[in-house]
Amino acid sequence: MTKSSTTVRQRIVAGAADMISRRGLNATSIRETAKHARAPLGSTYHYFPEGKQQLVTEAVRYTGAWTAGSLRKELQAGPVAGLRAFLALWRKIVVDSDFRAGCPVLAVSVEEPPTDEPPASLLAAADVFTEWENLLAGSLREHGAEPRQAAQLATLIVAAVEGTVAMCRAKRSTQPLDDTAEQLQALVLAAIEG
Amino acid sequence: MTKSSTTVRQRIVAGAADMISRRGLNATSIRETAKHARAPLGSTYHYFPEGKQQLVTEAVRYTGAWTAGSLRKELQAGPVAGLRAFLALWRKIVVDSDFRAGCPVLAVSVEEPPTDEPPASLLAAADVFTEWENLLAGSLREHGAEPRQAAQLATLIVAAVEGTVAMCRAKRSTQPLDDTAEQLQALVLAAIEG
DNA sequence: GCTATGCTATGACGATCGTCATAGCCGGTG
DNA sequence: CACCGGCTATGACGATCGTCATAGCATAGC
Numbered sequence: 001m002t003k004s005s006t007t008v009r010q011r012i013v014a015g016a017a018d019m020i021s022r023r024g025l026n027a028t029s030i031r032e033t034a035k036h037a038r039a040p041l042g043s044t045y046h047y048f049p050e051g052k053q054q055l056v057t058e059a060v061r062y063t064g065a066w067t068a069g070s071l072r073k074e075l076q077a078g079p080v081a082g083l084r085a086f087l088a089l090w091r092k093i094v095v096d097s098d099f100r101a102g103c104p105v106l107a108v109s110v111e112e113p114p115t116d117e118p119p120a121s122l123l124a125a126a127d128v129f130t131e132w133e134n135l136l137a138g139s140l141r142e143h144g145a146e147p148r149q150a151a152q153l154a155t156l157i158v159a160a161v162e163g164t165v166a167m168c169r170a171k172r173s174t175q176p177l178d179d180t181a182e183q184l185q186a187l188v189l190a191a192i193e194g
Numbered sequence: 195m196t197k198s199s200t201t202v203r204q205r206i207v208a209g210a211a212d213m214i215s216r217r218g219l220n221a222t223s224i225r226e227t228a229k230h231a232r233a234p235l236g237s238t239y240h241y242f243p244e245g246k247q248q249l250v251t252e253a254v255r256y257t258g259a260w261t262a263g264s265l266r267k268e269l270q271a272g273p274v275a276g277l278r279a280f281l282a283l284w285r286k287i288v289v290d291s292d293f294r295a296g297c298p299v300l301a302v303s304v305e306e307p308p309t310d311e312p313p314a315s316l317l318a319a320a321d322v323f324t325e326w327e328n329l330l331a332g333s334l335r336e337h338g339a340e341p342r343q344a345a346q347l348a349t350l351i352v353a354a355v356e357g358t359v360a361m362c363r364a365k366r367s368t369q370p371l372d373d374t375a376e377q378l379q380a381l382v383l384a385a386i387e388g
Numbered sequence: 389g390c391t392a393t394g395c396t397a398t399g400a401c402g403a404t405c406g407t408c409a410t411a412g413c414c415g416g417t418g
Numbered sequence: 419c420a421c422c423g424g425c426t427a428t429g430a431c432g433a434t435c436g437t438c439a440t441a442g443c444a445t446a447g448c
Contacts, residue, residue: 008395024305026220029435040396045437047395052436102304106357109364110301111218112294118366126364155361155373156354163300163357164349170303170320172312179346180353187381202425223405234426239407241425246406 009047011037017059021104022097025056025111025121056108056121063104064128068135075139079188082139083157087181090165091174099172105129106162132158143192153191157184203241205231211253215298216291219250219305219315250302250315257298258322262329269333273382276333277351281375284359285368293366299323300356326352337386347385351378 015036019028030052034041048054067089074085093101109125133154140150160180167176209230213222224246228235242248261283268279287295303319327348334344354374361370 022306024218024220026218027305030437031435040398042396042398042438100306106360107304109360110296110304111221112216112363122364126361126366129361129364152373152377155358155370156377159357159361159370159374160350160354161357162360163353163355166300166303166356167320167323167349167353169306170316170323172320176349176353179349183346183350183381187377224407225405234428236408236426236428 008037008039008043012039012044012047013055013058013062016055017063017104018101020056020059020107021063021093021101024107030055053119053121057119057124060105060108060121060124060128064124064131068128068131071132071135075135079136079139079143079145079192080185082136083184083188084181086136086157086161087177087184090161091177094165094168094177095174099169102165102169103162106166129158140188140191145191149191153187156187160184202231202233202237206233206238206241207249207252207256210249211257211298212295214250214253214301215257215287215295218301224249247313247315251313251318254299254302254315254318254322258318258325262322262325265326265329269329273330273333273337273339273386274379276330277378277382278375280330280351280355281371281378284355285371288359288362288371289368293363296359296363297356300360323352334382334385339385343385347381350381354378 012033016028016033019033019036030044031041033055034044044055045051048058067086070089071082071086075082090103093103105125105128108121112122113119133151135154136157137147137150137154140153141147145153164176164180168174206227210222210227213227213230224238225235227249228238238249239245242252261280264283265276265280269276284297287297299319299322302315306316307313327345329348330351331341331344331348334347335341339347358370358374362368
């Protein structure tokens with residue numbers, strides 16, 4: 001495995017995550033992800049032998065890990081700073097894309113395959129959500145929040161942000177994000193002071 | 195227009211909303227919506243001459259109106275009762291479908307078409323979200339909440355519920371919904387008492 | 389220089405998609 | 419009874435999908 005091949009692989013994964021965040025899972029084709037990464041179609045099945053399912057799963061995990069890393073770093077300055085960074089991160093994605101992009105993890109979560117068992121990509125999405133919640137809940141506990149309150153508030157934050165990003169896209173406005181930002185910030189402040 | 199034809203039309207719209215809430219927008223084909231409603235494929239383009247776009251838009255509005263009607267009724271018993279009914283409504287959909295169904299309005303909001311201008315279905319989704327927010331905000335104001343606080347909290351509620359439903363699907367658990375329910379209920383109580 | 393290995397290039401397969409055209413049925417009107 | 423308009427039935431169209439097979443290239447080790 002040469003160094004450039006690793007780059008091509010990462011470009012495909014990152015591009016797939018971006019395309020899924022814009023058009024959704026089913027409207028993102030293997031052909032277009034390859035074209036977007038300037039890679040031949042055949043290479044896709046060289047790097048991802050298990051096909052689209054594998055690529056989607058890696059795209060979800062890639063987004064999850066990248067966001068978790070940013071969140072972990074910003075949480076070092078406290079829960080409020082972490083929340084603000086988390087909100088700013090998604091706000092930038094929505095604004096920079098002119099309300100065309102959202103969260104690929106959410107997109108994967110709302111499109112179910114016809115199979116009975118949940119696919120690997122959906123399990124990855126659940127793991128990503130849980131990881132984000134755990135980071136937030138841990139920081140809240142470290143700053144004095146009750147464990148139960150910390151866990152519930154962390155879930156509310158992740159859910160609200162995901163939902164708000166989708167609402168911003170539909171409304172073509174950042175107003176929902178600004179509204180929930182203010183509400184969530186007050187909540188976090190109350191939780192770590194009570 | 196006979197009476198039975200209206201019923202067929204409504205069956206197609208309601209079925210499309212259900213399928214979109216499960217598989218997403220792009221994985222819901224006109225053929226399968228027709229089959230699901232036991233209607234011939236040709237009839238679909240008789241009832242919806244503008245094609246899939248029209249059917250999807252009507253499915254979004256159908257879900258929005260149905261939910262708004264339920265919400266309006268339950269809000270007569272106050273904001274807390276309305277919130278609980280709103281949460282119970284989505285909880286029932288998630289549980290009854292064995293974590294396979296979610297909100298079709300959210301599904302439409304996260305799948306963008308390749309066109310420049312937002313399609314009618316996305317505008318309908320934005321209207322639905324706004325309608326739900328207005329209902330909640332109005333009830334909050336009537337019970338003593340500050341107008342600004344009422345509007346922000348209403349946005350948070352809608353966004354959190356939409357996000358939480360998606361998280362419940364991914365995690366195959368109602369835990370997120372129960373967590374946010376408790377948090378939101380406390381918030382509403384504080385808003386109408388402060 | 390030769391060969392093995394990793395990646396590219398190309399094209400095909402069956403399936404399904406949205407859309408549309410056209411012909412037939414069927415009940416109510418005159 | 420004839421007729422006509424709403425609805426059904428059927429089949430086709432071009433396009434695109436995921437997937438795969440195979441042949442070509444290029445580079446690194448011997």
